[in-house]
Amino acid sequence: MSVNTAAYKKILHEVHSRNAELIAVSKTKPVEDILELYQLGQRDFGENYVQELIDKQPQLPTDIKWHFIGHLQSNKVKYIASFIHMIHGVESLKLLREINKQAQKHDRVIKCLLQLHVAKEETKFGMNVEELMELLNGYFGEKDSLHHISIGGLMAMASFTNDHHQISTEFKEVRSIFDKVRTEMSSILPDFNQISMGMSSDYPLALSEGSTLVRVGSSIFGNR
Ligand SMILES: *Cc1c(COP(=O)(O)O)cnc(C)c1O
16 A cells, blocks of 8 residues: 555645645556545545546445546536536636536536646646636636536636745735735625645645645555
């Protein structure tokens, strides 16, 4: 077993002391490892790949809350819509419409987080502020036909760097955009209350900047 129980308990304590929640990122890890963490009480797990997720999900307890944290293609939403708890990383109205359509088939509401791009790398996914506002405006225009999704907040990844100041600056930017949207649009976005940021290398910085959901994989499950 490769689960680092001591690290898990330490991280969980840090996360809870900030009133945040821990998502254990189990991508590439076997169901045995997920079960081991489940038996310690962990219920929120994150996966990046649709095929891997739909292979594992039926083998595991049904009260696990699955978070999709990878890049989701519209044509794959149908495979996870019956059970997925939250989809992080939404960056188009097209995808929101498809999630709504598939969730409706199962009479569910799926929580969606909108992904911001704040990192320096160009390869990372996500929107800038203008694109975010454009997406939100589109959503407001169609809100009455989108009852099967709820916009739960923002998701972001910081630059891949050892420069803590840079990382904190990026997390602060996410937090300030979050605060702005939340204040100005609270009546139309009643469920906008999560900031998903922070991974193994930078979750303490993310917690300091107001993250409510950290996504930690390798520190708990070992390197991939
Ligand atoms: C893999 C992954 C994580 C977890 O990364 P670790 O460095 O293993 O903690 C978090 N978020 C996203 C989007 C990921 O793809």
